[in-house]
Amino acid sequence: MSSLQRDVIVVGSGLSALLTANYLSEHMNVIIFTKSSKNDNNSFLAQGGVACAIEHTDSWQLHYEDTLAAGCYHNEEDAVELLTKCGPGELQALIQNGMQFDRDVLGDFSLGMEGAHSKRRILHAGGDQTGKELMEWLHSKLSKKVLMVEHETVIKLHVQNDQCCGVQTLNSNGERTNYFATKVILATGGAGSLYPYTSNNESITGMALSLAYQAGATLTDLEFMQFHPTMLSVDGIAVGLVSEAVRGEGAFLQNGKGHRFMEHVHPMKDLAPRDVVSRAIFQELDNDEKVYLNISNVEQFQTRFPAITKLCTKHGIDLKTHLIPVVPGAHFYMGGIHTTVHGETTLQGLYAVGEAACNGVHGANRLASNSLLETIVFSKTLADHLLAGKVISHHLFCHQTSTDKIDTDLLQQRAVPLPSKEEIQHMMMKHAGIVRHEEGLVELKDWLELFQPYCKAINQLTDILQIKEIETIHMLQLCYLITEAALQRKESRGAHFRSDFPVAKESWRQVRILHVQQRESALGKENEIDEYNHAARDAASFL
Structure with missing residues (x-):
């Protein structure tokens, strides 16, 4: 079994992993591991956009209040303040570096409305392909100093003297390799694939959370798994996400009898928080009703939502009927590895960022389109924290802990x-x-x-x-x-x-x-x- 030394090991291939690695690469030797390909992650699948208070009638305080309300006030308020206050500046930095978001005919940002938001503040790119656009832009900017290793799975975290000092990987050829580093960052996403109906990539099983737990790190808020209300349902199978932005543009839910059941469930009706809408749909399905998203009020649906249009066409959904069959599916994990806003876990040398981490910013239910903003803001806070206390060890004395063979x-x-x-x-x-x-x-x-x-x-x-x-x-x-x-x-x-x-x-x-x-x-x-x-x-x- 071979061994290699790096300054920083990043596990994951989504937006949090790449942003963090790119920030650190100017000063540290960084290697990224992903168990699938570089495109197999939840970031590529993100449709809705990035929630950010950049319009002059909006404010970070309003965004802050919306985030707390959606999170049922289970949020860590300091984390929410950091997210909403720093979000506009970090997003502008990406835009100045070449990331392009959709604009209207006047050249202003085309801001969308989504559930539980009090203002139109959702920036989107490529219509409903924001995650894909962000990831492709970031791949074009990724420093050549960052080494990405695909199809190699991290199967163990090495710990010595109560400090995480590396990982063990297993590749598709069955070869195990030990890598050692002073910093190990888990940016692997959530755990949606613990459920049969999910918007997540099939590789997102929460394995890194269990690895961190086994290594001695603390996990928290594990009971909070968000189910997205509207996944395209075909023959009883959830085949893809139908963004909340569709309801933001005027679509509404109805059952097979044409009844708009959200009208009397919540004051915000079809744009109520996701947990409320998902339970209402669950109740309809439990009563043997079918549930549809009626898009008759959405102007230029196929132009505004090209990816969803393609998904529906692929699965034989006739959009001329204006009805898209939907079912809730596991979407986002509010729980995860317990961290500070700087990504520090309770195990020295181990860090986590993005959906794998839980710093309390989302509370008991994430506000729509806060996930991409989370990756942008907290990847930067983690990188800044590590660079401020930069310690690069060119030779780390860490060895693999031996285990007894099974008799x-x-x-x-x-x-x-x-x-x-x-x-x-x-x-x-x-x-x-x-x-x-x-x-x-x-x-x-x-x-x-x-x-x-x-x-x-x-x-x-x-x-x-x-x-x-x-x-x-x-x-x-x-x-x-x-x-x-x-x-x-x-x-x-x-x-x-x-x-x-x-x-x-x-x-x-x-x-x-x-x-x-x-x-x-x-x-x-x-x-x-x-x-x-x-x-x-x-x-x-x-x-």
Whole structure:
């Protein structure tokens, strides 16, 4: 197994990863790893745009208030202030560097309206292809000093003396390589692919969050998964996102009987916060109704939304009927690796940014189009923080921690075979989806506990398994933590809705559930290692 040394390792290929790497590359030696291709990420799929208070009748204070309201006041207010106050300046810097957003005939920015915003403040590019336009522009600007390695998956974080000092990767040829660095940055996106209906790239399984947890970093707000209300539904399958900007331009929801059910659900009707709209659609679907997005009021739909038009045409949707069948799907993870606004995690040497991180900026429900702004602002704050305290080690004394080999002669026949990705997704959607309750969550937790031996032995199993099994175990670990958090939060707030506790409780306001791996104590180390090896044998029995 070979080893290589860098100053900074960035994991991920989306906007947060590339922006951070580009900022750092002038002063540090940076390498990027992505388990798929450079285009396989959520940033390329982003349709709506970038929310930013740049119009003269708008203000960062209004944007701030909208973000808090959408987040059900579970937000970290300092993070929200930084996002909304610094956003205009950081966005202008991108524009001055050549990024082009759509403008009207007068040359002013063509600003869109989206759900839960009090003003038109959404900048978009290429109509409904903002993410793609941003990523292509950034690829053209990316420093040649940044080395990007595609199709190589990070499967382990190296930790020595309570400091993250590198990663281990596994490539498509089954080759494992150790890379060491003083700084490791996780910018891998969220965890939408834990669910069968999702707007996320299929590679977004939350594996990096589980890796961080296993390494000793704290995770938080895991119960808050946002479901986007409108994904194109074809034969019961969600095949792509239909941007909230469509409703911002006048489209409305109706059921199969033509009833506009959002009229009496929320004062903002079809432009209510995403969690509200998703639950309303879920209720209609639960009553065996079909749900459609009626686009009859949208002027020049095909010109304004070329990507959505192409998606509908591809799947045989006749836009002349003005009805697009929709279903909610997992879209954005408010939870993640617990960080400061500078991207610092609770594990020294490990940083996180973008959707993988949770600094509390989105609260319990993200405001529409704040995700791209988050990547732009917090990538810069992270890079500035690292450069201000720049320490470049040309030779880092860090070695791979050895693990005991699994004793194949003493395998215990108690573990169950690993489930398929589809089984995990089905169980998560059924019991930890848009609407949850204790009975279902307990059933899900009991099912997930069957696979805990794998999770407890993951460090050993990583040395012998292939990527599909490793990823499955990390999915199971994250699902277990999500389920625990959903059970603990006995209220409904934002994207977390409990039918047995259907209202928000003041006692839970600003309360965050933290998850941290228990560390070995000197007194109990021997017993814990015995239990660890026993778990490893249990899990290995079906491999």
